[in-house]
Every structure is written in structure tokens, then in C-alpha cells.
Amino acid sequence: MTWRFDFGPEGDFQEGYEKVSRAALYDDKLGYGFVSLGKVSVKKRTNDLLTGDFCIPFDATFIVDVPNGNYIVSLLIGDAIAATDTTLKTNGEHLVLNHYKTVAGQFAREQFGVNVRDGKLKLSFGGLAPRINALEITASSQQVTIYLAGDSTVTDPVPGNFPFSGWGQMLNYYFKHDVVVANHAIGGRSTKSFIDEGRLDRIREEMKEGDFLFIQFGHNDQKKDEARYTDPTTTYPEYLKRYIDAARSVKAIPVLLTSVHRRYYDQAGKLIDTHKAYLEAVRQLAAEEQVALIDLAEKSRQLFEQLGPEGTTALFLWGEPGEWLNYSNGIRDNTHFQEQGGLSIAKLVVWGIQELQLMPLTMFLKAADV
Missing domain, CATH: 3.40.50.1110 (SGNH hydrolase)
Structure with missing residues (x-):
């Protein structure tokens, strides 16, 4: 079972992904979204579907409803014209990225494991210039x-x-x-x-x-x-x-x-x-x-x-x-x-x-x- 999300302004998005814009406020019917939108903004740099746009989740938390269990999370981070700096914590405030940096034009994919016990996978963002371009969450029994x-x-x-x-x-x-x-x-x-x-x-x-x-x-x-x-x-x-x-x-x-x-x-x-x-x-x-x-x-x-x-x-x-x-x-x-x-x-x-x-x-x- 896999969940895929493409972050950025409303408009074109990668096939097989859910589009997540600045308006994606979490509710239990939708099953995903940001807890608060006050510090979330979006930007489009190019026409590339996954790397060309992103959300800036400054001190923001993104939640996805998932069954309890273990997951592999894959995160795409980068900006075509600016350096980025992203800190990320998951369920239990577990630190997985600490001031993770990319240079202008670099796009990096990071993976980490998450254990879910309350039916919600949580990603809490910090850092000086956080970005999220795309997200994949895959259930795993092999970890x-x-x-x-x-x-x-x-x-x-x-x-x-x-x-x-x-x-x-x-x-x-x-x-x-x-x-x-x-x-x-x-x-x-x-x-x-x-x-x-x-x-x-x-x-x-x-x-x-x-x-x-x-x-x-x-x-x-x-x-x-x-x-x-x-x-x-x-x-x-x-x-x-x-x-x-x-x-x-x-x-x-x-x-x-x-x-x-x-x-x-x-x-x-x-x-x-x-x-x-x-x-x-x-x-x-x-x-x-x-x-x-x-x-x-x-x-x-x-x-x-x-x-x-x-x-x-x-x-x-x-x-x-x-x-x-x-x-x-x-x-x-x-x-x-x-x-x-x-x-x-x-x-x-x-x-x-x-x-x-x-x-x-x-x-x-x-x-x-x-």
C-alpha cells in the first residue's frame, strides 16, 4: 500500500499522485493535509511536474491517515534557484533530518522509517528554508x-x-x-x-x-x-x-x-x-x-x-x-x-x-x- 503526494500550487501534477496545495487543510474525510495553513506557502519555479514546484512548510505539520504499522517514507526536497535547509521530525517527534541542505538546482530524495501507532503518519517541518516537492509513503513488513x-x-x-x-x-x-x-x-x-x-x-x-x-x-x-x-x-x-x-x-x-x-x-x-x-x-x-x-x-x-x-x-x-x-x-x-x-x-x-x-x-x- 502506497500513498503519493505532489506539493505545489494548484494546477498540473504528476499522474498517480495527490496534489497538495496551500489549501490542503487536514480533515478526517480527506485523510491528509496540513494541521495549520498559517505558515504554509507554495511556489512554482519550472514546468517539471515533481521538481518544478513545492510547498514551503515553515514550522508546519503534514498528516496522512494510515493503518498502524511500519512505513518507508521517501521525501523529495529541492529548489531550482535557491538553497534549502529542512529539519524534519516524524511520529513521536523522532528526528530524521537535521538542517538537511540542498544547493540551488539540487533535488535530493531522502528515505527513513516510521512506526505508526495512532493511525496517523506525521511530518513536522522546521529549518531555515524548508521545502517539500513530493512524498511517498509505503507500508513495509521487512524493516x-x-x-x-x-x-x-x-x-x-x-x-x-x-x-x-x-x-x-x-x-x-x-x-x-x-x-x-x-x-x-x-x-x-x-x-x-x-x-x-x-x-x-x-x-x-x-x-x-x-x-x-x-x-x-x-x-x-x-x-x-x-x-x-x-x-x-x-x-x-x-x-x-x-x-x-x-x-x-x-x-x-x-x-x-x-x-x-x-x-x-x-x-x-x-x-x-x-x-x-x-x-x-x-x-x-x-x-x-x-x-x-x-x-x-x-x-x-x-x-x-x-x-x-x-x-x-x-x-x-x-x-x-x-x-x-x-x-x-x-x-x-x-x-x-x-x-x-x-x-x-x-x-x-x-x-x-x-x-x-x-x-x-x-x-x-x-x-x-x-
Whole structure:
């Protein structure tokens, strides 16, 4: 099943494509369109049907109604007489293009994977000079899916929380269209509460042979309330093993990750380990179960100590009063990340994938970005 769209002013369009003009406001009967038209404009440069015209979707979101599942999205971007600069996020605010540039007269086709769970495929545009000439969306059952189970350090952001970011939001950016990230992580959850809420069951229902389940908890397993607390020497590894067993039950591949560190330093500038026994529990379980381990705690420790207390404020959710619209009174958060931090931690995860030579994931990395 494939959807094709040709963007630009009303008039001629490529056969087999739906024409999308500035008037294409989304409604559920049409099944596609821009959420708002306030910053959408159109332009025609030449008579070429796909490359000769385009939409300028400045801070605009385009939606297409599609069945839940995985998709390969192909985007044509360019301008006959001007340079372009396009940033693009998909479902879950997953970053797929970051200031993607073309020069005048260049037309580039980019592909990426998208996981849809709410019946809508969303493309949110940004950048200094965004363009979209044409779009193709194709349903796919052949992609490798990385399922993420975790907490707020992994999760996708909720609307109105920019620049909050979990590293799972940014992982898609490093992969070609052959890989899709399905981020089921959610803030405030522990290994226990995630399972008790049925979230692991939903992942298991979707996972297929050859997929991956990345598992990173620990922050909330330390919380002393009954709904979330697990003991690092007993119940924490017991619950983690249930994730391993769920993946193996469908011949998917489990990957354990130690908890990313919080931003706390001692007087010597060394990072303070706030997870302690929870980290060792993950390492020991990975060895016992012969499960791939990405030691994100160690990788983040090295990064945070290299950057130091001042440098890490550019990664964590820190802001002065008025710096971020959604945190206008200022914020000092030493646990959660802003988007630059999410992108940096996702890169550490990718380095772990490379070190482990997790196939076929390593084959599908964008070499220029890692």
C-alpha cells in the first residue's frame, strides 16, 4: 500500500499522485493535509511536474491517515534557484533530518522509517528554508524494528515540553530506512510498573523474529513506593529477565542497557553514581543470560566528566528564565535531557551497537552521522 503526494500550487501534477496545495487543510474525510495553513506557502519555479514546484512548510505539520504499522517514507526536497535547509521530525517527534541542505538546482530524495501507532503518519517541518516537492509513503513488513522499553530518559516527549527529549526520540536519526524505532518508553516507570501496566505485553504482541528489544530502567526502580520499587539484588534482575524472556519468546533479540547517569558531581569534578547496585545488577544479568549489554552508564560517565559541570548544562534540561517558552520561569533538571542531550546520548547507544557488532543494525547505520 502506497500513498503519493505532489506539493505545489494548484494546477498540473504528476499522474498517480495527490496534489497538495496551500489549501490542503487536514480533515478526517480527506485523510491528509496540513494541521495549520498559517505558515504554509507554495511556489512554482519550472514546468517539471515533481521538481518544478513545492510547498514551503515553515514550522508546519503534514498528516496522512494510515493503518498502524511500519512505513518507508521517501521525501523529495529541492529548489531550482535557491538553497534549502529542512529539519524534519516524524511520529513521536523522532528526528530524521537535521538542517538537511540542498544547493540551488539540487533535488535530493531522502528515505527513513516510521512506526505508526495512532493511525496517523506525521511530518513536522522546521529549518531555515524548508521545502517539500513530493512524498511517498509505503507500508513495509521487512524493516527491522527496535522496540524501546524504559523511562523518561528514553521516552518520546509530550506536546508542550520542548526542548525536553529522551534519547529514544533521537535514535531514528542515525539509521537508514531499513530500521524503525518503536519507542514504548514512558516517564515515571520502573521495570515493575511498566509490566504491571501491560506495556511489555503490548510490545510482545507486536515484536517479530529478528526485531530488537532495548531495555533501560533503573531511575524509578530506586523509588520507594510500592508500585515501582525493586530491589537491585533480587526483584530488579527478576523483572529485567521477564523482558529478556519476552523478546526471546518471539525470537527477537534483547539488549540490556545500564541507566544513563544523572548530572551530579563531587568537588573534584567527578560524576557521582546515583544508581550504584542497579548498574551492577544489569551487568551481572547480561553475563548470566548471555545478553548483549550496552554500558550506557559508563559511556555517559565518560562524556559527562569530559564536558564537566558547566558543559553538561547544554545536554540536560537547563534553562534561564525566558530561555525556553515551555519553561519560562527557568529550569534546573539534572535527570532529563534537552534535544541536544537526547541526540548525544542516542549517539552513545549507537556506538554501543557498533562495538557489539549487532547485525543487521550496524549495516543500516548512516555512516556520515556516527
